[in-house]
Amino acid sequence: MTEQQRLLARQQAASWVLLLDIEQSTDPADYQAFIEWVRLAPEHDRLYEHCRLAWQESGQLPATEYVEHAPYHAQVIEFTASTKAAGTHGNKRHTWLGLCASVFLLVGLMLWTLLPGTPQYSPYFVSTQVGEQRALQLEDGSRLTLNTDTALSVRYSDKQRLIVVEHGEVLVDVAKNSNWPFLVSTPVGQVEALGTKFTLRADAEHTQVNLIEGHLRVSQPNKGRVLGELFGGEAVDLVSGPEFNKHSVPTLQDPPDWLRGKLSFNDVSLAELVAEVNRYLPQKVYLSAPELGRLRVSAVFEPTNVDGLFSALERGFQLKIQRTAAGIYLSR
Numbered sequence: 001m002t003e004q005q006r007l008l009a010r011q012q013a014a015s016w017v018l019l020l021d022i023e024q025s026t027d028p029a030d031y032q033a034f035i036e037w038v039r040l041a042p043e044h045d046r047l048y049e050h051c052r053l054a055w056q057e058s059g060q061l062p063a064t065e066y067v068e069h070a071p072y073h074a075q076v077i078e079f080t081a082s083t084k085a086a087g088t089h090g091n092k093r094h095t096w097l098g099l100c101a102s103v104f105l106l107v108g109l110m111l112w113t114l115l116p117g118t119p120q121y122s123p124y125f126v127s128t129q130v131g132e133q134r135a136l137q138l139e140d141g142s143r144l145t146l147n148t149d150t151a152l153s154v155r156y157s158d159k160q161r162l163i164v165v166e167h168g169e170v171l172v173d174v175a176k177n178s179n180w181p182f183l184v185s186t187p188v189g190q191v192e193a194l195g196t197k198f199t200l201r202a203d204a205e206h207t208q209v210n211l212i213e214g215h216l217r218v219s220q221p222n223k224g225r226v227l228g229e230l231f232g233g234e235a236v237d238l239v240s241g242p243e244f245n246k247h248s249v250p251t252l253q254d255p256p257d258w259l260r261g262k263l264s265f266n267d268v269s270l271a272e273l274v275a276e277v278n279r280y281l282p283q284k285v286y287l288s289a290p291e292l293g294r295l296r297v298s299a300v301f302e303p304t305n306v307d308g309l310f311s312a313l314e315r316g317f318q319l320k321i322q323r324t325a326a327g328i329y330l331s332r
Contacts, residue, residue: 141175288331
């Protein structure tokens with residue numbers, strides 16, 4: 001990346017910080033566009049973090065001034081990191097002077113954060129890869145446990161605690177604070193909780209909420225709709241429309257099966273089972289014929305070790321398992 005390209009990338013990164021961190025956009029299209037931008041170049045993620053740090057250290061700057069100056073503040077942060085990495089290599093005097101200049105400038109920026117009105121909380125992104133789980137302790141004592149292939153952002157402010165789930169599944173254990181609303185937003189809706197534990201699974205068109213304990217209010221703020229409320233042991237499936245079809249779930253597990261390292265299925269179609277297994281495997285499973293997907297199965301297995309499942313399918317349904325570079329194929 002040339003210096004001109006790097007400066008352009010810094011300016012783009014500063015614009016993303018303005019949109020996602022300062023203006024706190026909750027539009028799923030913005031998140032998708034940001035992820036696509038990060039994937040364009042290996043350095044984009046690091047440049048974004050540098051610009052975000054520049055925003056944290058100059059929180060009193062108006063938004064327009066931030067976008068103008070953040071690329072240069074981020075360059076100071078990059079220079080500081082590179083000179084530290086240089087260590088004793090090269091010209092020690094130049095390295096020392098460079099570090100001093102960087103420190104003086106960064107200290108000046110940090111003094112702004114001591115002034116009244118500086119944002120107290122900094123938004124950040126959290127994600128898991130396929131097959132990975134991650135536990136996160138939040139500033140207020142709430143806990144998030146992310147299941148496989150999940151992406152979300154944490155956006156706390158003085159007015160609310162906001163979690164924006166782009167996709168995936170998460171167990172939410174909310175610290176009680178009646179004066180500080182806790183909201184979880186997805187592409188199709190939002191839930192509000194006070195002292196609650198629930199699981200939430202979301203993609204672009206569907207959100208499933210299982211309330212383990214407590215009380216939830218479900219809404220679609222972008223459409224001005226309050227859909228209804230959930231109480232312990234109830235669940236709801238949300239889509240983009242106004243439907244609110246809640247139902248009781250008498251056997252909700254706490255913690256859920258996936259957090260205990262196993263998956264349980266009772267009389268589901270093989271197509272449903274394969275779809276769930278594929279959330280945990282980097283190498284995907286495919287059915288060779290549609291009629292196989294209609295087979296009814298029951299199973300309990302560890303998502304990180306599916307060989308036992310495949311053996312049971314071979315014995316119980318006389319299926320053949322073929323492993324290839326392109327995936328795992330089930331056939332008869």
